[in-house]
Amino acid sequence: MTLQDMTDEFGTMVSPTTLVIRRWLPGPVDRIWSYLIDGEKRRKWLAAGEMTLSPGAPLELVWRNDELSSPSDPRPEDIPAEHRLESRVIAFDPLRSLTIAWGNGEVTFELEPKGDRVLLTLTHTGLSERSAKLMVSAGWHAHLDLLVSEASGSTPASFWASWSSLKAEYANRIPS
Template identity: 60%
Template sequence: MQTDQIDDHAVMEGGSTLVIRRWLPGPAERIWRYLTDSKLRSKWLAAGEMAPVAGATLELVWRNDELSHGGDRRPEGFAEEQRMDSRVIAIDPPRLLTIGWGKGDVTFELQERGDRVLLTLTHRGLDDPRDRTMTASGWHMHLDILVAEASGQPPASFWSGWVKLRDDYARRLSA
């Protein structure tokens, strides 16, 4: 039995796999563009042109300061811009996208349910426990911004939200 109730927080499954879900306004084709179009993806995650074919390479470029409101300072130790070379592993528009992510991969699955879309993000390969808190809080904040963008609402500021979530996930994931 499937339910519409989801926990906003990411959970660890199987020791090194993080899963987080969000409801978004449909249709799935619209949300798909937020995953695959560099301009739309840069509004909530990272820029980077992507060919829609398995095996295609892409470079993701984060500028989280641009997702933050004025006066919301970047925490010490973070660069103004971060880059990651990646590749498309699997793609089935508008339902599934898997891309390489460091030593692991990230899968975005979209399921239409009425006029909404359930996004399930699965990040595999988080073998280092120190990475889990940073990754969980990052995905949580980025997805909160995606929900706001897709819903036509003003998004929360990235850095202050991320700091609060980092502290929350440090407690949650160590329990």
């Protein structure tokens, strides 16, 4: 199986509690690494928050997804305008991998350069409830699509519309 075969538009539950999503990004790898560790760059596709690359270092992620959406794409009423997650850096290997705590699980970003592109593999563990699987799968999918657009210099889709349609699609893909 080639790396080309390993990417799919949608994430996959590779175990009952683990989601994996892959995306090809334009390199070089150091530029993509900066989108993971630099709070200002990360806020353009995911969440703000200063990061110290040290195992155990605290990390607060701050989502303001309205900033990633067009004014004509309103936030769902049951979702707050801002969300914060107290986290910590678990491990890192510069330009290769970053693992952070995420609730009862972890999120690992792995970067694999191939020519002028970089394969990003995101693994999110600790997803036990179906509702969390749907929210997180759609969220990572939409946020990684924003990262692809940001890294490629293309116009991104509006976050909320994308997330809402993806949540419905993942409801069809993830068994009850």
